[in-house]
Amino acid sequence: MRKIRLEEPLSLRKITDSGQCFRPVELESGLYRFITGAHILYCEQHTETELRVSCGAREWEQVWRNYFDLDRNYRAVCAPFLGEKRRAETVSGTADTSGTEFVEASIRCGWGIRVLRQNPWEMLASFILSQRKSIPAIRTAIRLLCERFGRKKETAYEAAPVSLFPAPELLCNLSPEELLDCGLGYRAAYLRDAAEKTCDGTLEPARLASLEDAALYEALCGVHGVGKKIANCVMLFGYGRSERVPSDVWISRIVEKKFAGTDPFPDWENAGLLQQYVFYYALEHKAEFRQELSH
DNA sequence: CTCCAGGTGATGG
DNA sequence: CCATCACATGGA
Numbered sequence: 001m002r003k004i005r006l007e008e009p010l011s012l013r014k015i016t017d018s019g020q021c022f023r024p025v026e027l028e029s030g031l032y033r034f035i036t037g038a039h040i041l042y043c044e045q046h047t048e049t050e051l052r053v054s055c056g057a058r059e060w061e062q063v064w065r066n067y068f069d070l071d072r073n074y075r076a077v078c079a080p081f082l083g084e085k086r087r088a089e090t091v092s093g094t095a096d097t098s099g100t101e102f103v104e105a106s107i108r109c110g111w112g113i114r115v116l117r118q119n120p121w122e123m124l125a126s127f128i129l130s131q132r133k134s135i136p137a138i139r140t141a142i143r144l145l146c147e148r149f150g151r152k153k154e155t156a157y158e159a160a161p162v163s164l165f166p167a168p169e170l171l172c173n174l175s176p177e178e179l180l181d182c183g184l185g186y187r188a189a190y191l192r193d194a195a196e197k198t199c200d201g202t203l204e205p206a207r208l209a210s211l212e213d214a215a216l217y218e219a220l221c222g223v224h225g226v227g228k229k230i231a232n233c234v235m236l237f238g239y240g241r242s243e244r245v246p247s248d249v250w251i252s253r254i255v256e257k258k259f260a261g262t263d264p265f266p267d268w269e270n271a272g273l274l275q276q277y278v279f280y281y282a283l284e285h286k287a288e289f290r291q292e293l294s295h
Numbered sequence: 296c297t298c299c300a301g302g303t304g305a306t307g308g
Numbered sequence: 309c310c311a312t313c314a315c316a317t318g319g320a
Contacts (some may be wrong), residue, residue, distance in 0.1 A: 020302060131302040137318045138301080185316030190303090227303050248301040279301075292297095 001044060001053035008074055011112030015068075018113050018280045020237050022126055022139045022148070023165070026160070036119055038164055039063050039116050042157045048112060051198025055159065069114045075111065075240040078107050078277075102258040103274065106281035115276050118238065120205040121198055122165045123238030124220070127230045128190045135283075137183070144182040149174070171195040197223055213241060236272040243268065244276045250282045253289045 012032045016024045024034045027042075027085050034041045041064055042054035053060060065071065129145075130138045140291070142165075149166035150260060162205075171179070179188035185263045197203040203223070208216055220231040232246040247263045255261060265271040282289045 019304070091315085127301080130300095132300055132315080133317080134298095134300040134319060136320090140318070164307065180316090183317060185318095188312090229302060233301075250301065283301095 001042075001054060002056070002060075003046070004051045004053050006049045006070065007264065009112045010051070010070075010114060011048065011067065012043060012045045012051070014113045014280065016108060017283070018110070018276060019135055019283055020276060021116055021118060022130075022135070022142045031157075033162075034064075034067070035108060035158075035162065036063065036067050038151075038153065040153060040155055040162050042140045042155075042218065066117050069117055074114070074273070078271055081107060082275070099259045099262075099264055102115075102254075102281075103264065103278065106277040107274075110277040110280040113276060113280060114244065115154065115273050118237050118242050119165065120208065120234065120238035121168055123234045124167075124194050124198070124203070124223070124226075124230075125165075125171075125191055127237075128194055128223070128225050129184060129187050129224070130233075131187065131230065145184075146177070148182060168195040170199040172199055187225060190223070193224040194226070200267050209239060213244075216241070232272075235238040236275075242272045244272045248279075250279055250289060251275065254278055254282055257289065 012024075013026070015021070016026060016032060024032060025034050030044050032043045034043060039055075044052040046052055053064070055064065057145075071084065081100065083104065096188070125145075126138070126142055129141050133141065146163040146165055148171050150163040151166075152161035152163055154161050171191065174192075176188060176192070179191060184191060194203070198205070201207070203219060208219055210218065213235070216235060217231050218232055220226050226234075229246050229248055232244040235241040236244040236246060255264060258264075265275060269276075
């Protein structure tokens with residue numbers, strides 16, 4: 001395992017648990033596995049700014065530096081919402097306190113999270129499957145999908161081969177039953193539609209990457225089963241559109257409870273990163289935000 | 296057994 | 309525009 005020094009803290013555990021990705025796992029105590037495309041990384045947290053990684057320097061620079069979004073300075077991005085800087089800017093005294101304090105607490109709680117730059121097709125497929133499922137159930141469904149249909153790759157770190165995410169071409173030729181068998185339920189037809197549109201060029205990732213936000217959003221919403229939340233997830237996590245804010249049930253509850261119903265996410269170039277801290281905070285404090293029972 | 300899950304589409308006001 | 313409802317099935 002090779003040593004990697006980082007300019008900012010990075011937490012393998014928080015990233016894995018943050019709800020933006022479903023395949024990273026902690027295999028045994030402290031050993032994490034990440035996969036993107038056909039690349040597999042084994043990784044240990046040495047200190048908060050030092051990792052031990054299984055790949056060579058070249059692969060780290062060409063693949064994983066981008067995947068972990070290491071060229072972005074998160075401290076600079078978050079500075080306006082933290083401590084002294086924020087107080088200095090609110091001398092007028094009119095700014096609200098509960099909301100901004102909540103944002104600050106969320107950033108501190110999730111410090112070390114990176115918003116990963118993941119594979120666009122994998123994000124589209126994964127978030128289509130995610131609707132009306134719990135995060136553990138999403139992980140199970142995606143794992144089954146990969147194990148059944150994904151290409152296998154041997155590594156020096158595990159006895160069993162690792163399953164890559166199945167390419168869209170592989171899913172186009174499956175029978176409906178084969179997809180249902182992964183616990184996809186009614187989402188199987190949605191996934192099929194996404195696979196076909198990705199293969200026939202309608203949603204070709206390399207072309208979509210060059211589109212403006214509005215056009216990309218339109219294209220994604222053209223898939224059956226993709227609405228605004230999933231489209232924003234794919235844009236944020238798959239196409240690096242860091243201003244997009246996927247608004248789901250958790251975010252709605254937070255807006256209601258902490259921001260008096262007013263959208264706290266400004267029309268800002270990095271709003272999606274803030275969203276990720278706030279979302280993680282909610283996951284880590286579920287009891288506080290869980291749905292009130294109706295009566 | 297019951298209830299909920301990182302929503303969406305169809306339908307009806 | 310907003311309010312409901314069905315949708316399949318794994319977790320808790």
